[in-house]
Amino acid sequence: MPYGDALEIQRERHRALVDARETGGGPMTILLVEHDPPVITVTARPGVAEHLLVDETRLKSMGIELASTDRGGDITYHGPGQLVVYPILDLNALHLRIHPYLRLLEEAVIRTLAGFGLHGERDHCATGVWLPGESPEAPTRKICAMGVRLSRWCSMHGLALNVAPDLSHFGLIVPCGLAGRPVTSLQQELGSQAPDMSEVGERLVAHLLEGLHALG
Numbered sequence: 001m002p003y004g005d006a007l008e009i010q011r012e013r014h015r016a017l018v019d020a021r022e023t024g025g026g027p028m029t030i031l032l033v034e035h036d037p038p039v040i041t042v043t044a045r046p047g048v049a050e051h052l053l054v055d056e057t058r059l060k061s062m063g064i065e066l067a068s069t070d071r072g073g074d075i076t077y078h079g080p081g082q083l084v085v086y087p088i089l090d091l092n093a094l095h096l097r098i099h100p101y102l103r104l105l106e107e108a109v110i111r112t113l114a115g116f117g118l119h120g121e122r123d124h125c126a127t128g129v130w131l132p133g134e135s136p137e138a139p140t141r142k143i144c145a146m147g148v149r150l151s152r153w154c155s156m157h158g159l160a161l162n163v164a165p166d167l168s169h170f171g172l173i174v175p176c177g178l179a180g181r182p183v184t185s186l187q188q189e190l191g192s193q194a195p196d197m198s199e200v201g202e203r204l205v206a207h208l209l210e211g212l213h214a215l216g
Contacts, residue, residue, distance in 0.1 A: 003039040003067050003078060006031070006086070010156050013088040018152050025093055030208065031086040032201050038079030038166075040173055041069040043147070051075040051174035064169065071157035073127070073147030074177035081165035081185070083200055085158045087208070092153045094215055102127055102146065105159050108207040109144045112161070115203055116186065116195055120144070126176065129161075131184060141184035145176055163187065163200050 013029045020026025040059065042048055052075060056066055064079075078084055091101060106122055109129045113120040120129045120143065129144035149156045162185035170183040187194045 001033055001035065002037060003035050003041065003065065006033050006035065006084075007069075010086050010088060014151065014154055014156050017088055017090055017154050021090070025090065028090060028093075029088040030205055031088065032205070033084050033086070034080050034082060034197070035078040035084060036080045037063055037065055038077065038169060039065040039067050040075065040077050041067050041071075042075050043069055043071060043073055045074060048074050048177065051177050052172070053174065054172050059172070062169075064172070069147075069157070071147040071149045073145070075173050076145050076147065076160065076176060077165075077169050077173060078160055079165050079169055081163055081187070081197075083161045083163050083197060083204065085161070085201075085204065085208070087155055087158050089155045089212075090153065091150065091155060094212065096215065098148075098150060101155065102148065104211045105146055105148075105208070106144075108204055108211055109159065109161060111207040111210075112200065112204045113143070113186075116190065118143075118186070118189055126178060126181075128159075128176070131189065139181055141182045142175060142178075143184050143186070143189075161186075161200065161204065163197050164194060 017026050059066055106129055110120040123130050127146045130140040130142050133139050144159055144161045146159045147157055164187035175183050
């Protein structure tokens with residue numbers, strides 16, 4: 001679905017979750033989506049617009065939208081073949097704060113990748129999940145981007161795991177503002193052995209729920 005439509009659904013679920021606090025709490029939600037048409041989202045952080053490497057006319061000719069976003073982070077790309085996960089969670093009810101929440105999201109992705117034989121890891125300088133370089137000189141490759149927003153301690157936005165997107169589209173931006181850090185996907189790493197979107201989504205949600213249930 002288009003980015004703007006998914007954002008409206010997020011906002012509706014977020015409002016309902018906040019409002020439900022007055023009556024003892026409401027259901028939390030995990031939304032999974034592929035964004036089509038593809039979109040580049042840009043935060044309001046100073047200097048982020050400079051990480052867009054082409055003009056809007058070029059994007060339109062490629063069928064790619066440009067949208068501002070209120071999540072954290074920098075500039076990123078979403079498109080078909082990318083699993084985008086939007087947890088709408090009451091972090092107060094879960095006794096979570098922002099950094100443990102981000103680590104929980106990363107851990108769910110790392111466990112999902114491990115199930116497909118890939119070693120995902122964190123980078124202490126950059127939120128998200130990476131695959132290590134094949135040699136000490138080779139750069140790590142980003143496979144999952146993250147950017148969240150908290151309003152009244154309920155979460156919006158989330159993570160984007162590259163299953164089989166058009167990786168050439170990442171060349172239109174400096175992904176997450178990190179120059180010289182390549183982007184990869186499950187398809188790129190596993191070839192014909194790569195899982196399909198539904199399997200990745202099922203496993204990722206299962207690991208995310210495991211992490212949430214472990215909070216007690």
